Amino acid sequence: MFWKIVVVLFSVFVFSTAKSSIRRNQSAYSDEPQLIFAHVIHRHGDRNPIRSYPNDPWKDEEQFWEEGFGQLTNIGINQEYELGTYLRKRYASLLGDGGYSNDNVYIQSTDVDRTLNSAQAVAAGLFPPENDQIWNADLLWQPIPIHTIPKEMDHVLYAGRPCSRYQRAMRKHLQSLEYTTLMAKHKQLFDYLQENAGIQIHSLDDVDILYNTLWIEQLKEKSLPFWTDEVFLPGSDFEMLAYLNFRLATNTTEMARLTVGFLIRDILDRFSSKIESTLLPNRSLHIYSAHDSTIANFLNAIGLFELHNPPYASSLHIELYKLNADHYMQIFYRNSSDENLQPLEIPLCGQNCSLEMFRSIYSEIIPTETFEEECELPFYLEILEGSNICISNEWFVSIMCFVVMLPIMIIVLWRVSSSKRGNIALENDNNNMKYL
Structure with a gap:
């Protein structure tokens, strides 16, 4: 009887060990991808016109546009709040207990009233206070940090920092056939x-x-x-x-590199740090509150923009997934209230694109140097640009070759002329003529 009990217990132990091992192997090698990081670029909500025009019957700002030109409206606030509730559902797996934590979420905005206000409305929908986060029972809202820098210093999100090389590239494009x-x-x-x-x-x-x-x-x-x-x-x-204008800022490879290229690099570098476990803080969600042009520039730079005006509260989702030991990214575009998004087909890469392949395909529009180094013009071009002269590198090389060759050509011609005059003097030596 004793030995039967021992055999049964041993069998149970072996079976449990094997079952645990199988579970570990199944978790190590799964067919289900795991979302581990997401970047969201969203447009602000409904706003008033940026400006009027001289013959506009509705140009009186105080009378017809209560919030002011370019400002977010109540409709826009609600649109952004609803976007926040959508993000809360979409990224529930990244938010843990659902509460806000600076170590897990970062919200960045351009330094414009309507995008700053939109970011706050998104944050309100994304992080309604719960339990000990409720500080006022009559106000189910909590303050969430929104990060920004002045427009003239922002080369990543607003792309408003002056860039000599970009300005020259734009002038050349505007003069193009x-x-x-x-x-x-x-x-x-x-x-x-x-x-x-x-x-x-x-x-x-x-x-x-x-x-x-x-x-x-x-x-x-x-x-x-x-x-x-x-x-x-x-x-x-x-x-x-009007829709074509959304392509203008990124209409050439150089222009795309110097506008949205820094934003793309920002996203890819953060993805790489996440994969390498060097991201500090080790966040899972990064939100950019920006403009229709931001979304259009991103899509146009990677060959996915179709002529339209990105709607209010539309959003781009650039997501990083882990499948076993591999990682890949997907891009989604939410331009309506639809919640069943399908990944976009990234040119030459498909729906599931590895970071290495994406970097390779778009290497020409991803900056490799600092903003200052990327934007710096050669000294000779700085002088010419300061004189409002636009000249290509090929023409400059030609001019420099001419400048260098001109003295040589003069010397050669002078020697040939001198040689001929000397011969004439020798031929007339019998007449006592001498060439000096």
Whole structure:
């Protein structure tokens, strides 16, 4: 009897050990990917027009735009709050107990009123206070830090820090055949807008600002002037040109590198640190509160932007997953209230893209040096740019070659001329002529 009990106990021990080992192996090698980090870039919510135009019947800011030009509205606050509740559900696995912790979440905003306010509304929806975080039973809200720096110093999110190389690249693009042909093609439209709106149209940015003002006034159910009936239509050239402006800032590889490239590098470097377990603090969620142009620039730089205006409270989700010993990233674009997002097809990389492959594909738009080094122009170009002279590197090399060769050519010609004159003197030596 004793030996039977021993055998049974031994069998139970062996079976339990084997079952535990199987569970460990299953957890080490799983077919289920694990989300370990997420970056979210979102646009601010509904706002008033940035500015009016001279002939605008609704240009009185105090009378018609209570919050002020460019400011977030109550509708916008609610849109961002709802975005926060969506993020809370989407990233429940990253938030632990659901409470806010500086060691787990970081919220960054451009230094603009509407994005700062939007970030606060997102944070309110994302982190409603619970238990000991409730400091006032009548106000279920808690303060969450929103980080920002002045626009003129921000080269990562706002891209407002002056960059000589970018400014030169933009000037070259605006002088390109592609751009000048586009502007010439639509001159009649520009003349019509100038005459009726009372503003000067010199660029796509001018077109976009006017179009956006009219769009918001229509959205707010304000009647538009009769002249807009001719041009302010869905699918019109006016609309198309306004949307084209979202491509302008990143329309060349160099321009993309010097605008959104620093943001892309910021995200990838943080992903790499997460994989290497060197991210301090070891956060899981980083939120950027920004603009429609921020989303458009990111998508356009990686070849995924389709002409449109990214809606209020739209969001880009760049997520890092771990599958066994491997890691990959996915990108999602939420441009509506849809909660069932599908990963975008990253060009040449697919839906699941490793960091190494992504860096390789987009190496030309990812800066490798500091902002100062990337933006610095060669000395000779700094001088020429200061004189408002735009000259290509090829032309400069040609000019320098000419400058260097000119003295040599003069010396050679002088020697040849001297040689000929000497021969003439020798030939006339019998006549007692001497060449000196």
